[in-house]
Amino acid sequence: MMWNRKRTVIAGVALIMGVNIFALAGVFFNRSGTAESTLKLSERELTPPRWRDNKEDSGLSLKISWRVLPPEPIAKTAPDKNADDYTLYPSYSGESDWLNESKMIALGFDPSSANSRLDERSSATNQKTRDVMLVLQLNGSAYETALKRAIKYNSGSKENVKMMINERDKNSRLFVIDAGLNATTLRTAYPDRSQYAIVRGQIRPSWNADNKKKLAGVVSKLNVDTLHVPLKLRHTFDGASLILDEAPAAKLVRYEADVAFGQRLEPWITAATRK
Amino acid sequence: MSINNRIDAQKRADDIHIFSDELQRLERDGVLQLDQTQRLAVTTHHQTLLASFAQSFDIDRDSQAKQLSLGMRITSFLGAAALAVSVFFLFYQFWGWFSTLVQVATLIAAALATFLTTLWIQQKDSSGYFAKLAALVAFACFVLNIVMLGQIFNITPSDKALLPWAAFALLLAYALDLRLLLVAGLLCVIAFVAARVGTWSGMYWLDFGERPENFFPAAIALFFVPRFIDHRRFAGFASPYRIIALLALFLPMLVLANWGAGSYLPLHSKTIEVLYQILGFAGTALAIWLGIRLHFAEVVNVSVTLFVIFLFTKMFDWWWTLMPKYLFFLVLGLTALLLLFVFRRLRTASIVQTETSKDIAS
Known part of the structure; x- marks a missing residue:
């Protein structure tokens, strides 16, 4: 077959149009039917990027701010200043009690290889990050526990009081509370679609802090953790503060957005209002 | 040898120049002497060839043109890279003010338009420098097309985009x-x-x-x-x-x-x-x-x-x-010298083998 200019044009146009149609078809499928879940996220869970002042980018994207509840043993440490402060820091990724060895085995990690490489470095890094399904809980038991800890371990120091106030008013209430390989199974366990969202994310192996021979895990990231704000909703987020750590709670721009998670578990903002 | 592209045409042109130089040397040394008819036939043939190559492939006809060519190639590459980057920043500068429909339409239109423009430029530009520039911009637009679609619709990143x-x-x-x-x-x-x-x-x-x-x-x-x-x-x-x-x-x-x-x-x-x-x-x-x-x-x-x-x-x-640092680098240098000797021997052995094969063939 002789290749000529006409075939080049056809091939190129077909490739460009084909890829775009394929991508948009996927978007249409994701947003078709009833959403898999819909969460009402506030400025605490949807934060503007820190480089918002970048004049080179006119688009606006919001970051999904999620957390994990760290293991209780840290909070059980005899009260001293360092332990209290450590307990009160919001843990934005890391280990959690539910991500234990049996959970890691269920996710496909191999506990036996944790000891197979006799290096000085962590033996758990022998295995790499895996793609899994994560369960996000909004303003549920995990957040209540985090708030109770902040009150319980508030030693009265200026730093602790500030952290307690942050936990009550500013920190994200969205927690990763479970993981699995099958979205249907997870949805059966967490049926409330207005409080629990199932998303794709990554877990990497670690080792148990108390017992280095036991496999543990760390939730490292969500596959989609940034949401583009369409033009029609931009006005809701005008003036949103970047530096939440430094901005007093009273001066925060407050808003609430309905975030839907579709058939492919990809999110998008359906509505947004100022509070 | 059929001439299908610029590289073949340039090689043929270089061969013609080498032949002309060698012919002059042979005539000077009295080894070979062409008569007037033969010289005219060869010169006319070569000039016709070079003219057709220059028109069809925009080859370098002499060493000065070659040097300029290299400069043009570097400039073409840098210009293409700069234009490709500017496409990204241009889109980022304005895309936030477009509705989703306009964003998607702009991305697809940019990819299509730059692709078709590239093919059009290729028809007009025999040198290929401008076509190369346009092709890089077209590629950048297509990459931007897919990347931005992912960003606009929060699509899960996938290795399939590489295909x-x-x-x-x-x-x-x-x-x-x-x-x-x-x-x-x-x-x-x-x-x-x-x-x-x-x-x-x-x-x-x-x-x-x-x-x-x-x-x-x-x-x-x-x-x-x-x-x-x-x-x-x-x-x-x-x-x-x-x-x-x-x-x-x-x-x-x-x-x-x-x-x-x-x-x-x-x-x-x-x-x-x-x-x-x-x-x-x-x-x-x-x-x-x-x-x-x-x-x-x-x-x-x-x-x-x-x-x-x-x-x-x-x-x-x-x-x-x-080792002390001076000794370490001395050892490196001596090792490099040793490798040079080894490769020279390999090269000599290869030349001898090639000449032996040619003798056997003849």
Whole structure:
């Protein structure tokens, strides 16, 4: 077959149009039917990027701010200043009690290889990050526990009081509370679609802090953790503060957005209002 | 010799100039003397050829033109890179003020328009410099198209995006005779295959670089592509396949030779490092031998470079902390000299073998 200019044009146009149609078809499928879940996220869970002042980018994207509840043993440490402060820091990724060895085995990690490489470095890094399904809980038991800890371990120091106030008013209430390989199974366990969202994310192996021979895990990231704000909703987020750590709670721009998670578990903002 | 592209035309033009220079020398030395009719016939023939090459392929007719050509090539590449980057920033500057429909339409239109413009420029521009510039911009627009669609609709990042990028780059490369886009396409192919291999082993696709062995299958496959697909119509296209294949094979080996923990192999890290050091030395030596046998100059050059890098990193491991610095670099220099002697002997042996083969053939 002789290749000529006409075939080049056809091939190129077909490739460009084909890829775009394929991508948009996927978007249409994701947003078709009833959403898999819909969460009402506030400025605490949807934060503007820190480089918002970048004049080179006119688009606006919001970051999904999620957390994990760290293991209780840290909070059980005899009260001293360092332990209290450590307990009160919001843990934005890391280990959690539910991500234990049996959970890691269920996710496909191999506990036996944790000891197979006799290096000085962590033996758990022998295995790499895996793609899994994560369960996000909004303003549920995990957040209540985090708030109770902040009150319980508030030693009265200026730093602790500030952290307690942050936990009550500013920190994200969205927690990763479970993981699995099958979205249907997870949805059966967490049926409330207005409080629990199932998303794709990554877990990497670690080792148990108390017992280095036991496999543990760390939730490292969500596959989609940034949401583009369409033009029609931009006005809701005008003036949103970047530096939440430094901005007093009273001066925060407050808003609430309905975030839907579709058939492919990809999110998008359906509505947004100022509070 | 049929002339299908600029490289062939330039080579023919260079041969004509070399022939003219040698003929003058032979006449000066009294070895050969053409009569007036013969000289006129040869000169007319060559001038006709050179004129047609200049018109069809915009070749360099003399050394000054060649030097300018090199400058034009560098300028073309830098200009193309700058324009490609400006396309990204231009879109980022304004896209936030467009509705979703306009954003998507702009992205698709930009990719289509730049692609069609590239083909139109290729028809008008025999030199190929402007077509190369336009092709890079078209590729940048297509990459931007897919990336921004992902961002606008919060699509999960996927290695599958590498496939259409590879296909587009290869289409432009073969249609416009552009080796730069061939390299871009091959890199996308390698990245996709490595990501897939990583996924099959259970890891997240974006982490494929954390297991250097993921690159091996693609590297081995690419090396043999020119053997199975005829590239005679595309002068200079077979070399990038081999060069990129060698780099994709031996650079990960070099990493593993110093970082055994990144391997899939269930062995002690030190064992893995020794294993890959041996494989690296043996592999590059084998590639040098293969390159000499099959007359692949680029294979020899790249393999020699990699062999020396393996050797020098090993010497660094052994002696950097043990020796004073002046002695360490002296040993490096002497090693380089030794290698030069070895390669010169190999080269002499190769020349002798070639001349012996020619004698037997004649």
